[in-house]
Amino acid sequence: MKAAQIIRVALCSALVGVTASFAITGTEVLQNIRRTYERINSFQAGFDQTFEWKLAATTQQMHGRFFMKKPNRFRIETDVQTVVTDGRTVWSYSPATKQVIINDYDPSTMPLRPDNFLFTFPDERQITYLRDEQLDGANCHIIDVLPQDSTLGIETMRVWVDNRTWTARKVEYASVARDITTYVLKEVIINPNLRDSLFAFSIPGGADVVDFRAR
8 A cells, every 4th residue: 555545544544533532412422311211110230439528628438339210219228328219208217326317209309319310410501522431341421511500509510421321330520519429330230120129118126217208
């Protein structure tokens, strides 16, 4: 192959690579995630959570598991807290204090429930596509989501989206106080067979119960 032909081939390859990397927009990525949520009935994953408290310059790490089943049922388990809802009642249990707090389920007061920050996300004012990146062997699109309403306490969100399953593999959000919370998902299973009893909570014996449900 002549030198001129080699140069042309190299330039064409470079242009194809640039075109491929910008072949999808942030809006399209978010639409694909939401379509995935419409098709699934249940979801589970392990997660690593990192919280960076800017004011105190400290970082906290936590590990746990998510379980979610439509409609409006989820369970979040960590070493410090278990939160469970069956779509009507929410139980929050702290093993350290042996206290159970019970509330009526209200999605408007729970903006960070799993379906909201893994699939549907707050109504967005702006979506920006950043780049492609490998994350734990998965090819991911990275997008920034600027919520429409900052009263939810979220200033910005950055999402790593698996371009094969169209599910979030990593979510990083900044609060209005600039604290950063990051979730990295692992062992993701779409449409697992989750029994309904997983989304009911049995109050441990001797636990202090604080019930805020409407009477």
